[in-house]
Amino acid sequence: MLTIVLATTLLVLFLFHLYKTTYRHRLKYADIPAVGWRWPVVGNLFDMSRTHLVLTDWYEKYGSVFRFSLYGEEIVVLSSYESIFEALVTRGSDFAGRPHMTRTDYQDRNRNSIVWQTYTPKLQFLRKQIHASLRMYGNGLDRLEARCGTEIEVLVARIEAAPNLTFDPWSLLYDSACNIMLDLALGLRLPHEGPGLNRLKEINGLFNHSFGPGSSRILDQFPALNFLRDEFRALKTAVDLRNQFWADHQHNCDSAHESAKTDNCVVRDLQRLARDPNNSEFDISEDTLKETFTNLILAGTDTTTTAVTCLLLVLLHKPEIQHRLHEELDHVVGGARAPSLGDREHMPYTEACLYETLRYISHVPLAVPHATICDTLHHDKTVWGDPWNFRPERFLTDSGRLVPAHHYCRKRLLAFGAGRRVCLGETLAKNRLYLFTTALLQRYHFRSEGSPPPLDPKSFTLGIVLHPGQFRIQAIPRTTGDHITENTNDHIDTGASMSLNR
Numbered sequence: 001m002l003t004i005v006l007a008t009t010l011l012v013l014f015l016f017h018l019y020k021t022t023y024r025h026r027l028k029y030a031d032i033p034a035v036g037w038r039w040p041v042v043g044n045l046f047d048m049s050r051t052h053l054v055l056t057d058w059y060e061k062y063g064s065v066f067r068f069s070l071y072g073e074e075i076v077v078l079s080s081y082e083s084i085f086e087a088l089v090t091r092g093s094d095f096a097g098r099p100h101m102t103r104t105d106y107q108d109r110n111r112n113s114i115v116w117q118t119y120t121p122k123l124q125f126l127r128k129q130i131h132a133s134l135r136m137y138g139n140g141l142d143r144l145e146a147r148c149g150t151e152i153e154v155l156v157a158r159i160e161a162a163p164n165l166t167f168d169p170w171s172l173l174y175d176s177a178c179n180i181m182l183d184l185a186l187g188l189r190l191p192h193e194g195p196g197l198n199r200l201k202e203i204n205g206l207f208n209h210s211f212g213p214g215s216s217r218i219l220d221q222f223p224a225l226n227f228l229r230d231e232f233r234a235l236k237t238a239v240d241l242r243n244q245f246w247a248d249h250q251h252n253c254d255s256a257h258e259s260a261k262t263d264n265c266v267v268r269d270l271q272r273l274a275r276d277p278n279n280s281e282f283d284i285s286e287d288t289l290k291e292t293f294t295n296l297i298l299a300g301t302d303t304t305t306t307a308v309t310c311l312l313l314v315l316l317h318k319p320e321i322q323h324r325l326h327e328e329l330d331h332v333v334g335g336a337r338a339p340s341l342g343d344r345e346h347m348p349y350t351e352a353c354l355y356e357t358l359r360y361i362s363h364v365p366l367a368v369p370h371a372t373i374c375d376t377l378h379h380d381k382t383v384w385g386d387p388w389n390f391r392p393e394r395f396l397t398d399s400g401r402l403v404p405a406h407h408y409c410r411k412r413l414l415a416f417g418a419g420r421r422v423c424l425g426e427t428l429a430k431n432r433l434y435l436f437t438t439a440l441l442q443r444y445h446f447r448s449e450g451s452p453p454p455l456d457p458k459s460f461t462l463g464i465v466l467h468p469g470q471f472r473i474q475a476i477p478r479t480t481g482d483h484i485t486e487n488t489n490d491h492i493d494t495g496a497s498m499s500l501n502r
């Protein structure tokens with residue numbers, strides 16, 4: 001009897017709480033068009049398994065600013081360039097915050113992390129310091145080029161050493177991109193295929209899963225139900241494994257430790273500030289260092305890895321694009337030296353392909369909640385005309401030059417967000433995408449082994465980052481001027497194939 005009374009009381013309290021939140025939220029956003037149908041209590045939960053697709057449909061139906069509901073909370077979606085620009089840039093400070101989420105509160109991550117902290121003076125200070133440590137200008141770029149060069153050599157050696165030259169590009173690229181981030185963040189490089197990089201891949205997968213489709217938002221609304229959710233278990237495991245990784249490796253950048261190198265890295269620079277008696281304004285605790293490290297590794301690795309993997313997938317589907325990329329590389333760089341960042345400005349077609357990959361795939365589709373949704377903007381018919389066509393030419397002038405930064409299309413490409421919370425690694429990411437893409441294309445022609453998975457991002461799997469399905473890919477060593485056209489497989493004797501098994 002007591003159990004029934006308790007259960008009924010809890011249910012009544014729960015429904016009352018829900019009613020109050022729903023009612024309050026609806027009143028607040030009454031002027032914004034709401035998505036037509038919502039279920040009692042859960043709202044639009046059942047539309048959330050493929051959030052990035054359903055939002056595009058809603059955009060077409062309800063316009064560029066609309067709202068939907070999840071467990072009584074109203075979520076406002078901004079999809080047009082004008083509304084996003086107004087929110088993130090013109091009224092930047094109003095929208096620079098992050099919403100409260102139980103998942104990001106876990107172990108105080110919202111107080112120490114860059115990604116999940118709201119727009120506090122401490123966050124502004126940390127962003128400035130990290131920018132300075134990353135040094136994506138002047139000789140900082142030479143340093144990045146050298147770091148990428150080392151990792152590209154290891155990557156190529158792994159391709160050459162793989163049995164039958166068959167490998168998983170996402171996995172190999174992940175190791176290389178991750179090692180660069182480890183070096184920048186912690187002054188650390190780990191052996192490829194070793195337990196350390198594998199552990200970071202596992203942590204990446206778990207975090208991605210815990211921030212999966214919108215249905216996992218229940219974790220933030222009703223923390224009492226967390227124990228029922230797979231996403232919460234994934235989050236807990238991810239944080240535990242991350243803590244273990246940190247405990248094992250953080251001494252690497254402690255200047256008191258013998259293994260510490262003398263190069264600067266983000267965590268060591270922050271540690272110095274933490275010890276500086278003149279810098280007492282902000283708490284740079286070990287938790288802040290640990291969260292900053294996690295943000296850089298996670299935000300800086302999967303994004304770049306997935307972008308290069310997606311470009312490879314594009315090349316399998318569109319051999320004519322690969323042909324033009326090879327032509328440009330041969331013309332500008334040739335085969336005698338490695339492509340350098342200095343070549344970038346002379347390679348407009350390569351740049352246009354990278355921009356088009358970021359637009360077409362929109363692989364960080366829901367950004368991080370403010371909440372603005374750039375995916376719908378990147379696939380808006382009224383902006384792009386044929387948004388579901390991969391067409392690098394939209395970023396080129398009639399004479400084949402890259403359109404300037406103020407061009408209509410470049411302005412509407414917001415792959416890195418905009419305003420005060422714009423991606424901290426935008427310059428790093430663009431340079432690294434360029435260096436890895438050109439290094440691979442200089443050495444190999446890529447073709448598919450069997451039929452590749454669809455290129456259509458609507459078929460990809462959604463986490464924080466949108467991932468393509470599994471596919472196998474074949475790399476054929478090439479020399480300068482060696483433009484292999486499609487259906488010439490019979491002429492190729494030394495094929496290297498790689499498989500994507502994720």
Ligand code: HEM
Nearest residue numbers: 114115299300303304364368415416417421423424425429
């Ligand atoms: C292709 C590669 C990348 C893409 C597409 C990308 C995209 C994004 C997006 C859309 C955001 C959210 C912006 C917002 O809240 O409005 C973001 C935030 C962030 N990114 Fe990136 N990113 C990439 C690479 C990197 C790299 C290499 C780093 C390493 C430094 C990085 C570090 C961060 C951090 C720390 C944030 C959080 C910033 C904040 O909340 O203040 N990202 N990124």
